[in-house]
Amino acid sequence: MSTHSPSPSPEHPILAGMAAALNPPDDASPLPVGTRIGGDVVEGVLGRGGFATVYRVRSPSGYVSALKLLPLDEGPERAERAWREMSLGTRLSHPNLVRQLGAGQWPLKNPRYLWVKLELVEGPTLDEWGLAPGRLLGEVMERVLEVARALAVSHEAGVLHRDVKEANILVRQSTGQAVLVDFGVGYHPAYPTLTKGMFPPGTPAYRAPEAWAYGRAHAGEPGAHYRAGVGDDLYAVGVVLYRLLTGRFPFRPAEHGGEDVEAVLHREPLPPHLVNPRVPLAVEAVCLRLLAKTPEARYPGAVALCTVLEELRARTDVDWKQVLHPERRRPVKPWARWGRVLGVVGVGLAAALGAWWLGSGREVAPGGHTPEPVRAVVTPRVEVPPPPAAAPPLALRKDSAPVKQQQTSGPQPEATSKRRGAAMRNACLGLTGAALQACLGTQQVPSERPAPPPQACPTGAMEIMTGTLGLSLGEKKGVEWSDVRGRSVHVHEDATLNVPGDWEAGAGWSGKGFKVALPNNTRLSGKLYVKEGRVYGRFTEARTPLGVVYPMCLELTDTDGNVGLELQPGSGPGKMMVDPVVRVRVVDRFP
Template identity: 75%
Template sequence: MAALNPPDTSPLPVGTRIGGDVVEGVLGRGGFAIVYRVRSPEGRLFALKLLPLDVGPERAERAWRELSLGMLLRHANLGRQVGAGQWPEDEPRFVWLKLELIEGPTLDEWGLTSGRTVGEVVDRVLEVVRGLAVMHEARVVHRDVKEANILVHLRTGQAVLVDFGVGYHEGDPTLTKGMFPPGTLPYRSPEAWAYGRAHAGEPGAHYRAGPGDDLYAVGVVLYRLLTGRFPFRPAEHGGEDVEAVLHQTPLPPHLVNPNVPRAVEEVCLRLLAKTPEGRYPGAVALFEALEELRARTDVAWTAPLHPERRPAVKPRARGWRMLAAVSVGLAVALGVWWLTPGQEMAPAEPAPEPGWAVAAPLPEAPPPPAAAPPLAPRKDSAPVKQTQQTPSAPQPETAPKRRGAAVRNACLGLTGAALQACMGAPQQVPAERPAPPPQACPAGAVETMTSTLGLSLGEITPVDWSDVRGRYVHVNEDTPVYVFGHWEAGADPQGYGGYKVALPTKTQLNGRLYVKEGRVYGRFTEARTPLGVTYPVCLELLDSSENVGLELRPGSAPGKMMVSPVARVRVVNRFP
């Protein structure tokens, strides 16, 4: 397979379906990574990061590493990965990561606005450190902590540390070619610079970042929030002043900004110590120190840090972005870094934020409908031609069969209540058969689901009959349904939680459907993965509101059940 030419790679068209979600637009892109805004069948928005596999073994390995780190890290102050897979399924060329979509500004956009209080700034930093404590406990180093990788969630108000694309898990092999791991120069620790000087020109020398590097970067972040500038000015040639980083003490923040409390300054300067031993023993110790600091009553927590700065810009004017639990700026950065392995990303100028390009804001357009838009229409979805009649001419009666066909054609592409209203003509319904009696699960099904697959009784996941949304589908008694979006062990219906893929996307669920009192009920007793592995299961059919069974839809007739293309299934230990 020929390698992609990233600069010439066009974004996927709107309507492309990946892992059960429909692409609605591009959030950001770089040399190799593109981040899309996607909508799930339930109408929820996510970000989907697409990483190519055909760009060399090292870059492909980094894509898989980002996937594994995202599945490992779960916390309110860490960007959440809710799914992953390969695409296209028949001949995979990409790894896709489905990520929480966060609406909100980056930490510097948020923190350097007029009126932001000391307490608010310390609270956001404390939340970042809480997330880092979870990462470090899992033996993962972020390696690129900076304001552009920290988003302030508009809904919760909390800081969320995002983008694990250059993270490192202890014990993993080194992927980087060069002296330093990926990162942003002004946030690089003194011990990293010292290692570089000591091992300059040494073949194979590579600095391995640790938790102390992340804590130093937190110090740089805090210094910027307190003063609006970096701890050290750029060198005369425009790069980093390595001598200053190695040997000079930063100007105390209160001399730059008199509104900085001395107690907060002490924490900041300790984080910027020249050695890891001079900082805090770890993220947990730093978190405890910030908690104790926040509890002090001798600090004016409600005092504004930057009272004379220009007023905060309205979100529309500033272009706040719908950003993923991977920062779009970092997605761009990852692509650029991949394009030139081992190359450093130096800021073009000392301020504003150095680093990589930021994706353009989303277009100011009305919000998309709750349901995902249908893919390319079929040939039979063209508008129905109507014969023009003069006002005085009598309107001929239309045969019921022709009228029904015209109504169905006119209603193609509509969804929800609009489709029901459009299809308001009288419909025949399938003949009801006696409902099956209560039934035990297949032998070994409950143990297989709970022990082998790691699922729990009552757990729910979305399924579908069709890739096309907006049209009802015809099913019969033995029509299978398919899992999409990877069913994770322990995951709830909205995709939260879970650490193991129990059943991969496109797993086929086989069973029986039947009609009772205008609803379609289903009992599924076998799961067959795309690789052909089968498991006995015990799953009942639910609608999108988690009611048992699906409503029969217009177009149903004897021997023909019409249902919504999307449903859910629930783990049970017996069919009632």
């Protein structure tokens, strides 16, 4: 470019990326599309966590990969961990291990980041894949065998993963094979210990009994640090297998929340075949041995586990085509009962709604962050959410059905009716004559039912909310039906809300003990009902991404703090349309 050429527009993404390559951002905001790192060009963000950000990048030849950017200026421990992850990746090579393609520092002058380029493994996490309805027993056990092979190669190279869990195992879409990713907290004896606390980084629900026992025996001892071994990785495989077979963790959370350490140390998990009768006893035996209380009682190593799984797979007395999780019956879609709107009314209504949508000027918000440790390689998520109220496979326990609802308060019927009428007229804007009358006639209010009677909070809810979680009566939290903004969403009576970002009010140490936070992507379950043109809801359970369940007592409000939500255009019999972002409020009873 000539020195006399006009200055490029900063809004241009490619040129903005070139500028970013010379002057990286000072904050944690994602790099612009077009930023060049190590010869590759950034195309977007794949995931973010506390330690790193992962970008989708493309080489000059067109090869697409994942580039993990780790900061070097956030303290010596973070920097050393970044270098360790890069070094560990050079020691490992196997079809069931994520492949490292290169590494370096960025920018070249005064580097502030270490980048590690990895193959892009496109596919779901192991739990998303394995808990899908219709999954066969043989398929699940094949994936577990592949994880065992990955660990056998890793352990032979002297590398411990230390965070084996479903979120760090991807099922490659092209081959169907499991791939173990993210060695961000891995360990090799050649490197010094970085962890300052009792336990190395990892996920408590997958922590082995011997680690908890060491923590109890050395509590308060200065410098005490548990050193993980091969048995810790194998125990974590046992937790993964138990979840794939049963859809739940081996041990329920403690009454106060968090891990039930007493159960992990001294109780046996419920045999998988009692939770899911489709689990064969031969498979159950392998799972329970992996979950043994001492590493000596488990398998001697990953190689031995591979041998056992291969011998098990060869058995003909096991029905490997058994479906582990049968497909649930899908609800009938509302429009299948209504029939179709034909002729000028249907065409005019579609055009009017399209004009309303295009004229709204709203944008789609970016999705949430990937929990830490960040997935090393993931598939870019499609910005079209599932039906908001359709609960994930683990969203509700059979013994924890939400209570019925009752309206607590809300606007006067006359004001509500006026707003609803205005919303209907806006939806039908552009129609005239008979078409307009027909359109207005289709904007019906969902069927109203008698308000439920006053209801006490679930047992222990107030103690959990105020004690364990540190929440206050009347406290509000923004939640969402969907991460897609700018349009209404269809919700059902059995409602499930997502908590975006940690709900950490009061979390940390206090005079009354340690308060935990509800982590990002916690799901709130409850019931909805309609009264006088508004949707009201009571939410009685919170389930964290790790499966920890807390009883809750939360009522639904709009973003202005008014109890209930105003129905949006498109609502009708059996169909509630509401804004995608709402709030919940902590209450001590449902009036």
